[in-house]
Amino acid sequence: xxxxxxxxxxxxxxxxxxxxxxxxxxxxxxxxxxxxxxxxxxxxxxxxxxxxxxxxxxxxxxxxxxxxxxxxxxxxxxxxxxxxxxxxxxxxxxxxxxxxxxxxxxxxxxxxxxxxxxxxxxxxxxxxxxxxxxxxxxxxxxxxxxxxxxxxxxxxxxxxxxxxxxxxxxxxxxxxxxxxxxxxxxxxxxxxxxxxxxxxxxxxxxxxxxxxxxxxxxxxxxxxxxxxxxxxxxxxxxxxxxxxxxxxxxxxxxxxxxxxxxxxxxxxxxxxxxxxxxxxxxxxxxxxxxxxxxxxxxxxxxxxxxxx
Amino acid sequence: xxxxxxxxxxxxxxxxxxxxxxxxxxxxxxxxxxxxxxxxxxxxxxxxxxxxxxxxxxxxxxxxxxxxxxxxxxxxxxxxxxxxxxxxxxxxxxxxxxxxxxxxxxxxxxxxxxxxxxxxxxxxxxxxxxxxxxxxxxxxxxxxxxxxxxxxxxxxxxxxxxxxxxxxxxxxxxxxxxxxxxxxxxxxxxxxxxxxxxxxxxxxxxxxxxxxxxxxxxxxxxxxxxxxxxxxxxxxxxxxxxxxxxxxxxxxxxxxxxxxxxxxxxxxxxxxxxxxxxxxxxxxxxxxxxx
Numbered sequence: 038x039x040x041x042x043x044x045x046x047x048x049x050x051x052x053x054x055x056x057x058x059x060x061x062x063x064x065x066x067x068x069x070x071x072x073x074x075x076x077x078x079x080x081x082x083x084x085x086x087x088x089x090x091x092x093x094x095x096x097x098x099x100x101x102x103x104x105x106x107x108x109x110x111x112x113x114x115x116x117x118x119x120x121x122x123x124x125x126x127x128x129x130x131x132x133x134x135x136x137x138x139x140x141x142x143x144x145x146x147x148x149x150x151x152x153x154x155x156x157x158x159x160x161x162x163x164x165x166x167x168x169x170x171x172x173x174x175x176x177x178x179x180x181x182x183x184x185x186x187x188x189x190x191x192x193x194x195x196x197x198x199x200x201x202x203x204x205x206x207x208x209x210x211x212x213x214x215x216x217x218x219x220x221x222x223x224x225x226x227x228x229x230x231x232x233x234x235x236x237x238x239x240x241x242x243x244x245x246x247x248x249x250x251x252x253x254x255x256x257x258x259x260x261x262x263x264x265x266x267x268x269x270x271x272x273x274x275x276x277x278x279x280x281x282x283x284x285x286x287x288x289x290x291x292x293x294x295x296x297x298x299x300x301x302x303x304x305x306x307x308x309x310x311x312x313x314x315x316x317x318x319x320x321x322x323x324x325x326x327x328x329x330x331x332x333x334x335x336x337x338x339x340x341x342x343x344x345x
Numbered sequence: 346x347x348x349x350x351x352x353x354x355x356x357x358x359x360x361x362x363x364x365x366x367x368x369x370x371x372x373x374x375x376x377x378x379x380x381x382x383x384x385x386x387x388x389x390x391x392x393x394x395x396x397x398x399x400x401x402x403x404x405x406x407x408x409x410x411x412x413x414x415x416x417x418x419x420x421x422x423x424x425x426x427x428x429x430x431x432x433x434x435x436x437x438x439x440x441x442x443x444x445x446x447x448x449x450x451x452x453x454x455x456x457x458x459x460x461x462x463x464x465x466x467x468x469x470x471x472x473x474x475x476x477x478x479x480x481x482x483x484x485x486x487x488x489x490x491x492x493x494x495x496x497x498x499x500x501x502x503x504x505x506x507x508x509x510x511x512x513x514x515x516x517x518x519x520x521x522x523x524x525x526x527x528x529x530x531x532x533x534x535x536x537x538x539x540x541x542x543x544x545x546x547x548x549x550x551x552x553x554x555x556x557x558x559x560x561x562x563x564x565x566x567x568x569x570x571x572x573x574x575x576x577x578x579x580x581x582x583x584x585x586x587x588x589x590x591x592x593x594x595x596x597x598x599x600x601x602x603x604x605x606x607x608x609x610x611x612x613x614x615x616x617x618x619x620x621x622x623x624x625x626x627x628x629x630x631x632x633x634x635x636x
Binding site: 246247248249250251252254255258259262306307308309310311312313314316 | 420422482548550553556621
């Protein structure tokens with residue numbers, strides 16, 4: 038029976054309030070877990086108050102079910118867990134993934150060794166870590182642990198950084214690496230998000246080289262100011278796109294990234310002119326990995342769209 | 346603009362208006378010579394020297410202000426430092442030229458003096474600025490860039506040497522030494538080189554704010570190429586009306602080049618220093634898209 042983020046106490050609801058009403062009312066992101074019996078569990082994921090997808094999980098493998106099927110399952114012992122955007126995204130990935138590798142990590146050296154192997158292989162995928170007082174996920178992308186893509190539940194609540202691995206007895210991590218399945222919506226969203234992050238980083242690094250730190254800061258301020266009304270949990274700073282938002286649909290994410298690249302393009306047009314902006318956008322687009330580039334391309338997030 | 350009593354936009358607009366008036370004044374003093382009658386031709390010339398010096402000084406100050414907006418490790422720092430140094434050399438050249446006018450008013454100028462050294466140093470500094478800018482745009486990793494830069498300098502020197510020999514044979518140099526004639530020819534050749542490189546950069550940057558200081562160098566090249574055309578006897582080939590037009594363009598383009606470079610540098614300085622509060626940035630694009 039799979040239980041996500043078990044250290045987090047569930048929300049107890051007034052009997053008059055349904056789980057859906059709770060999430061809608063709070064415009065919250067989170068999940069509802071039900072335990073129909075046997076080795077099964079079911080999960081319904083909410084994003085910003087809207088139900089996103091429901092899954093029946095058996096032997097660690099999630100299978101998509103309809104909302105009606107989920108509702109038909111017994112409400113007894115239903116568990117409601119509010120999640121941050123990042124934790125929600127990782128839970129979404131976990132529910133659409135299939136375990137590919139399981140191992141036990143009992144010390145920092147073991148973890149380093151495994152991380153080095155992923156780095157050398159340039160491996161991308163989701164990693165689940167479980168221990169007595171810890172459960173969570175992190176995303177490894179092109180061999181690197183992504184610092185904004187991790188969430189762990191602990192007795193003290195959620196943490197969004199990799200906890201230290203103490204060598205004490207009984208604290209070994211059970212690590213599960215999930216295979217990367219590009220056909221699933223959660224992975225397609227991840228590839229698009231990573232593509233937007235990598236492309237924007239490459240653009241901003243080159244832009245800073247061309248015009249200096251101050252112009253870059255002006256652009257970052259301008260962008261943060263312009264996207265503020267949208268209430269996306271996305272900010273730009275130190276040449277990095279810090280995207281903590283959970284978009285329920287790929288098109289919504291594409292819409293947000295389009296807005297970001299439009300502001301970036303407009304600022305660059307103003308400072309270095311359209312010709313150089315085109316050149317810079319084109320050069321940096323080529324630096325993005327082919328699968329991320331394809332994901333950006335599929336959403337028409339391409340250099341030609343962001344310069345006059 | 347809440348913290349600023351006078352907005353940078355207003356300052357730039359005021360400086361632009363003042364530059365426009367000064368340009369009109371220079372043309373009036375140069376062509377009508379009003380002070381020749383009321384004072385003397387000597388003082389008319391001094392008024393012109395001061396009027397030419399002001400935009401040069403303003404551009405050099407603006408270049409220095411802009412340079413100070415970057416930290417020393419940044420590549421743009423080197424670009425604008427070299428640009429500002431070049432403008433300071435030329436400002437010093439303007440002063441040296443004015444001193445020459447004062448000292449040698451009743452006699453002929455020495456064939457080669459401090460002002461020539463200052464002008465040439467200015468050209469090479471501005472050349473370095475262009476080199477750094479090109480290297481940054483096309484990538485510093487390419488080792489050929491330095492060779493290309495040295496190659497362009499070598500070609501400019503060879504072209505100047507070739508033209509000097511032709512001018513010498515045609516008797517244009519009078520009794521001056523070959524090297525003096527060479528320096529005289531070198532000015533328009535360097536102007537053409539800087540001017541063409543600046544045009545290339547301007548095309549590359551489009552209408553971007555960052556390209557505008559280079560527009561000043563294009564105007565310098567225009568002014569000096571008309572002078573070179575005159576010096577090579579080209580005026581004999583065009584009607585008097587065209588000569589008058591060329592004279593006006595040449596006299597206007599020279600101080601205008603300092604003014605354009607200075608205003609662009611000043612605007613960039615304000616944008617870097619105050620950001621959106623400067624009032625010099627474009628209004629934010631409306632963030633409306635179809636999902």
